[in-house]
Amino acid sequence: MPSLKNKVAIITGASSGFGAEAAKLFAKEGCKVVLSARRLDRLEGLASEIRSAGGEALPVTMDVSQPEQIENMVQSALKNYGRIDILFNNAGFGRLDWLEVLDPVKDIQAQITVDLLGVIWTARAVLPHMYSQHSGHIINMCSMGGWAAPPLYTIYSAAKFGVRGFSEALRRESTPFGVKVSVIYPGGASTEFQKHMGDNEAKKRFKTPDWLKLSAQDVARSVVGLAKWPRRNLITPWWMVFSGFVNSHFGGLSDAVQAKAFAPYHKFDLHPERSGARSKGD
Ligand SMILES: NC(=O)c1ccc[n+]([C@@H]2O[C@H](COP(=O)([O-])OP(=O)(O)OC[C@H]3O[C@@H](n4cnc5c(N)ncnc54)[C@H](OP(=O)(O)O)[C@@H]3O)[C@@H](O)[C@H]2O)c1
Numbered sequence: 651m652p653s654l655k656n657k658v659a660i661i662t663g664a665s666s667g668f669g670a671e672a673a674k675l676f677a678k679e680g681c682k683v684v685l686s687a688r689r690l691d692r693l694e695g696l697a698s699e700i701r702s703a704g705g706e707a708l709p710v711t712m713d714v715s716q717p718e719q720i721e722n723m724v725q726s727a728l729k730n731y732g733r734i735d736i737l738f739n740n741a742g743f744g745r746l747d748w749l750e751v752l753d754p755v756k757d758i759q760a761q762i763t764v765d766l767l768g769v770i771w772t773a774r775a776v777l778p779h780m781y782s783q784h785s786g787h788i789i790n791m792c793s794m795g796g797w798a799a800p801p802l803y804t805i806y807s808a809a810k811f812g813v814r815g816f817s818e819a820l821r822r823e824s825t826p827f828g829v830k831v832s833v834i835y836p837g838g839a840s841t842e843f844q845k846h847m848g849d850n851e852a853k854k855r856f857k858t859p860d861w862l863k864l865s866a867q868d869v870a871r872s873v874v875g876l877a878k879w880p881r882r883n884l885i886t887p888w889w890m891v892f893s894g895f896v897n898s899h900f901g902g903l904s905d906a907v908q909a910k911a912f913a914p915y916h917k918f919d920l921h922p923e924r925s926g927a928r929s930k931g932d
Pocket of ligand 1: 662665668669686687690692743764791792793794835839843844846
């Protein structure tokens, strides 16, 4: 049975959702966890919870859109624990709306910065230390939106497709030197993600049924499983593999299903001016 005992794991986006749950599980497996995000009060609360359960945790405030803060976080991890074995590169958010409604800076630039550049900068910051140890494992958080891109997910999917390409190249670059790279692609899950999504019409009216949603604990278990049994890619829930397959091989079918599921403008008369233009054009 592979063991994570005494490994040092950095978790970005540890103040809620997948990151917080993964941090608890990594700690339970015996890892020393470095908890990073912007909300220090949340990180400190989580660190005390982990410590009272007998684990070791270091909360470090960090905005992943600021490379110097990432470097400081990595230095704190090294100063306190001397090495870095695992990076769960997870911080991110999605602002999902019609492209022309998204603000160029607050929505578009911010998403690309946090969801893509943040992942790249954090991986880049830990790599030299992993190379010098000749070991390490980077687990990058993607999304099914990084495999099959739904309407209203333009920028989020652009960032997550970027994470996918970045991870594939980095894996091929770093594996010969002992550093593994994995990517996890979860489907919809109940976390605070929804709070930051924006108030777009389609999302207000169309909600993923609860029985289809993963919990943060489900995803955390998959992440810890990946750390124990490294794989290139992990899609969760497993049956979403079919959605990836259909998207790659049956584009027309995937277009129809995704449009119906994510932007049901026919049903709810969203964007009536566009529906008019569409029917005239048809
Ligand atoms: N929930 C889903 O349906 C779903 C599905 C697939 C993939 N994902 C991905 O999973 C990851 C985690 O999301 P979640 O569902 O757990 O959502 P969440 O509960 O909102 O957690 C997001 C985490 O990212 C952190 N974060 C956001 N912006 C940051 C910044 N600029 N600097 C540092 N940390 C930042 C947040 O912390 P602070 O606000 O304290 O900084 C928080 O800890 C994201 O990459 C998301 O794209 C989510």
